[in-house]
Amino acid sequence: MEKRNSKSREVPLTALKAGESGIVKYVRFGHMRHGHMRHGHGRAWGFEKRLMDMGLTPGTRVTVVKSAPFLGPFEILVRGSRLALGRGIAQRIFVEVEQE
Amino acid sequence: MNKKKLLIALAGNANVGKSVIFNHLTGLHQHIGNWPGKTVERAEGTLHFKGYTIDIIDLPGIYSLSTYSLEELVSRKYIAVERPDIVINVVDASVLERNLFFTLQLMELETPMVIALNQMDMAKSKGIQIDVKKLEKLLGIPIMPTVAVKGVGIAKLLEKAIETVEKKPAKRHPQVTYGEEVEGKIGKLMEKMKNVHFVYPPRYVAIKLLEGDEEIEREIRRIDPQIVAAAKKLAAEIESIHGHDCSTVITSERYEAAGCIVRAAQKLVSPIKPTRGERLHNFTTHKVTGYLTLVVAMLLIFYSIFTFGDYTSGLLSDVLYGLEPFFAGAFGTGIVGALIWGGVMEGLIAGITIVLPYIIPFYLILYFLENSGYLSRIAFLMDNIMHRMGLHGKTFIPIMLGFGCNVPACLGCRIMETQRERLLAAFVVTLVPCAAVTVIILGLVGDFLGIHWALALYIVDLLIIFALGRLAFKVVPGEPTALIMEMHDYRWPHMKTILKQTWFMVADFIKVAFPLIILGSFILKLADVTGVLEIAASVFSPITVVWLGLPAVTGITLVFGVLRKELALVMLAALLAPTGLAILTPLQMVVFTLVAMFYIPCIATIAALWRDFGWKKALFITVFEIAFAILVGGIAFRLLTLVT
Numbered sequence A: 001m002e003k004r005n006s007k008s009r010e011v012p013l014t015a016l017k018a019g020e021s022g023i024v025k026y027v028r029f030g031h032m033r034h035g036h037m038r039h040g041h042g043r044a045w046g047f048e049k050r051l052m053d054m055g056l057t058p059g060t061r062v063t064v065v066k067s068a069p070f071l072g073p074f075e076i077l078v079r080g081s082r083l084a085l086g087r088g089i090a091q092r093i094f095v096e097v098e099q100e
Numbered sequence B: 001m002n003k004k005k006l007l008i009a010l011a012g013n014a015n016v017g018k019s020v021i022f023n024h025l026t027g028l029h030q031h032i033g034n035w036p037g038k039t040v041e042r043a044e045g046t047l048h049f050k051g052y053t054i055d056i057i058d059l060p061g062i063y064s065l066s067t068y069s070l071e072e073l074v075s076r077k078y079i080a081v082e083r084p085d086i087v088i089n090v091v092d093a094s095v096l097e098r099n100l101f102f103t104l105q106l107m108e109l110e111t112p113m114v115i116a117l118n119q120m121d122m123a124k125s126k127g128i129q130i131d132v133k134k135l136e137k138l139l140g141i142p143i144m145p146t147v148a149v150k151g152v153g154i155a156k157l158l159e160k161a162i163e164t165v166e167k168k169p170a171k172r173h174p175q176v177t178y179g180e181e182v183e184g185k186i187g188k189l190m191e192k193m194k195n196v197h198f199v200y201p202p203r204y205v206a207i208k209l210l211e212g213d214e215e216i217e218r219e220i221r222r223i224d225p226q227i228v229a230a231a232k233k234l235a236a237e238i239e240s241i242h243g244h245d246c247s248t249v250i251t252s253e254r255y256e257a258a259g260c261i262v263r264a265a266q267k268l269v270s271p272i273k274p275t276r277g278e279r280l281h282n283f284t285t286h287k288v289t290g291y292l293t294l295v296v297a298m299l300l301i302f303y304s305i306f307t308f309g310d311y312t313s314g315l316l317s318d319v320l321y322g323l324e325p326f327f328a329g330a331f332g333t334g335i336v337g338a339l340i341w342g343g344v345m346e347g348l349i350a351g352i353t354i355v356l357p358y359i360i361p362f363y364l365i366l367y368f369l370e371n372s373g374y375l376s377r378i379a380f381l382m383d384n385i386m387h388r389m390g391l392h393g394k395t396f397i398p399i400m401l402g403f404g405c406n407v408p409a410c411l412g413c414r415i416m417e418t419q420r421e422r423l424l425a426a427f428v429v430t431l432v433p434c435a436a437v438t439v440i441i442l443g444l445v446g447d448f449l450g451i452h453w454a455l456a457l458y459i460v461d462l463l464i465i466f467a468l469g470r471l472a473f474k475v476v477p478g479e480p481t482a483l484i485m486e487m488h489d490y491r492w493p494h495m496k497t498i499l500k501q502t503w504f505m506v507a508d509f510i511k512v513a514f515p516l517i518i519l520g521s522f523i524l525k526l527a528d529v530t531g532v533l534e535i536a537a538s539v540f541s542p543i544t545v546v547w548l549g550l551p552a553v554t555g556i557t558l559v560f561g562v563l564r565k566e567l568a569l570v571m572l573a574a575l576l577a578p579t580g581l582a583i584l585t586p587l588q589m590v591v592f593t594l595v596a597m598f599y600i601p602c603i604a605t606i607a608a609l610w611r612d613f614g615w616k617k618a619l620f621i622t623v624f625e626i627a628f629a630i631l632v633g634g635i636a637f638r639l640l641t642l643v644t
Helices: A030-035 A046-053 B018-026 B070-082 B093-108 B120-125 B132-139 B154-167 B180-192 B202-211 B214-223 B225-242 B246-265 B276-285 B289-321 B324-331 B335-372 B374-387 B393-402 B406-415 B419-431 B435-449 B451-475 B495-529 B532-547 B554-560 B566-575 B586-598 B603-643
Strands: A009-012 A021-027 A061-067 A074-078 A081-085 A093-097 B005-012 B030-034 B041-049 B052-058 B086-092 B113-118 B128-130 B143-145 B266-268 B484-486
Touching: A021 A046, A046 B246, A046 B484, A081 B093, A081 B374, B005 B018, B005 B070, B005 B093, B005 B154, B018 B030, B018 B041, B018 B052, B018 B086, B018 B154, B018 B495, B030 B495, B086 B093, B086 B154, B093 B113, B093 B120, B093 B128, B093 B132, B093 B202, B093 B246, B113 B132, B113 B154, B120 B128, B132 B143, B132 B246, B143 B154, B180 B202, B180 B225, B180 B246, B202 B214, B202 B225, B202 B246, B214 B225, B225 B246, B246 B266, B276 B289, B276 B374, B289 B335, B289 B374, B289 B393, B324 B335, B335 B374, B335 B393, B335 B406, B335 B495, B335 B603, B374 B393, B374 B484, B393 B406, B393 B419, B406 B419, B406 B495, B406 B603, B419 B451, B419 B603, B435 B451, B435 B566, B435 B586, B451 B586, B495 B532, B495 B603, B532 B554, B532 B603, B554 B566, B554 B586, B566 B586, B586 B603
Parallel strands: B005 B052, B005 B086, B086 B113, B113 B143
Antiparallel strands: A009 A093, A021 A061, A021 A093, A061 A074, A074 A081, A081 B484, B030 B041, B041 B052, B128 B266
16 A cells, blocks of 8 residues: 555545544545436435445544455444445545544 | 224334344234335234233334335334334444434434333443433433343333333424534425425424435425425535535434434443454454354355255155055045145145255244344355345355255345345345255266266356346346445344244245145146146147257156256156166256256245245246246257257
8 A cells, every 4th residue: 555644635445454544524426416317216325325324424433444355345343333345335435544 | 992002113223132122022922024015024013011902013123214225114104104102212232323323313203212222231341331311311212221132121111111101201302403504494494394294293304305315305295396396405505515415414413413422421431352252253254264164154054954954854754745545545546636635735745845844944043143143244254256246245145045945045035135135136046056956967967977067067057147147137227236234243142032033934934835835736736637737748849849859758847847846857757767867868968957957946936936026026037037947958959969
């Protein structure tokens, strides 16, 4: 991984190493903003909403515990509970890494 | 109306001990079924207490009351429309913040409620201390601390619930106060809705409209589309102030409120050294030891289910087939006798000997894995591989079990979150070669052509499953699957709950599947004794003889294979006497096996599909697989003819 500088920076959750923490800034699901698109059963916003409901709201501190091998899901700690997040989802969560 | 009747609903996150409390309360007076038209499980029970007849309904375990999943929608509607006298909100004391997030939403539904603060023992072992009195005051809701797995606090919880109902609490709980902007918008919307009467409370509707909840929007649009338009405008304003969409803002603020309460009422006394559960978690999710544990666990499960199943099945089969002479004596060996024995009884025997010995241990183990927490670790480890098929990690369990028997595997698909995931998983599962198909593969191809041919067929099968799984994932509409899953702490499950869950699931399965199995068997036998089957075979002959290059009798045997797949082979051997199977060319053996592998889920599997997905989807899968098997068999026939 690249070198850590003293300034805080925004990276996808997947860039954190085991044991590192960050503060959730935003979740990016490109086409899902503003709710303009029509969708069959109206659940295109499901992931984002689900992440929020699980407590990954902006400003929340998350800690990466580990990731499963072969590009498997991430294990994170958030609000005192342990979550498993698929890599595709974790890539869309942007966090601010705390200064060293 | 008899006023001594009460309706209590249990609500809370998944894996907080809700079903344990449910089982303590209801004993054996329960009924497990599905919500009308949904694959969401519905558990109801009745108990008598202090002169009340109390109906208890166990709502599905959920994290929120939005419309992310069917479970959430069902729960929310139930509370708003059926208006239970009181909701018991089961809360996991060891993960208080997330649980209170749900509690706050229940409060917004303005339903009378009490809280069961469960797993107090787990909280304690994690060094968490909760000031119950303070929490009670902050929430304005009566709280009873419980340790459900040990039965602690359950009777008092029920007393508290009844007490609360009798007291007729003030209609409104104190609720979350959102930030100034959000509150302002809620007020404006409520003002606009002054004359609108709706099942949900006005404040709740206003909040949900701002969150962009589609179900509520649809309903309100029917009453007054201008309200929805106004809500959209207000939501956009919040969005421009905060830079996040309105739903995110509201969820954040709600979590913030939950966090505030937790910080005031909960103390972390020295985070003591990693608990045993945590060490176990690290071991079972480790990149080396985790997979080793998984392999060992799977082998053990597979082995124990099938040794037990095989042994019991043989035993039951001996006993039940021992009845044949009595039936022959009573009904003769003519058409009537054949129909009664060969149709009804053999169907029943097939059900008893194939299904029960396998699904009972299967359910026990499945519930054990789920309730203890290991299931979520398996999903964590296997997610990546399953993901390539568009399924997520949990699908691994039903697929693995499918190699034994497709029936429990199909039923096991209920562990998936969404209807779509369940259907996709069930589809893939029905393609997995079960033990009976393995008998065909090994008994025909393995015996006559050698084990490498059998293995090759297995590999072809797996590749096709993989390809079809991907294809189905592309074709069936819906969002891509992705893992967002809580891994709750390990705990030793409550055995009585597991036993009861198994018992009620099996009873339900018998009720739904057995009539289908017996009916199917009867129709087959009827077709057989009336000669319709012979005619069918000649009707099939363009397919079997011309397209697949097989002897005409295979048509009949494949039809019988529907009952139990290995019959296809057993009957074929009988019909080809005196030479037996050896008369088939190697090519015919391969083609026959391929067709048998794919052509149809057996009747018990169809019944399982029917039970969980309705007859339309069951029929679709069946027809698709027949067509697919014929297609694959024909192609293989032509390709292999070219090669050899």
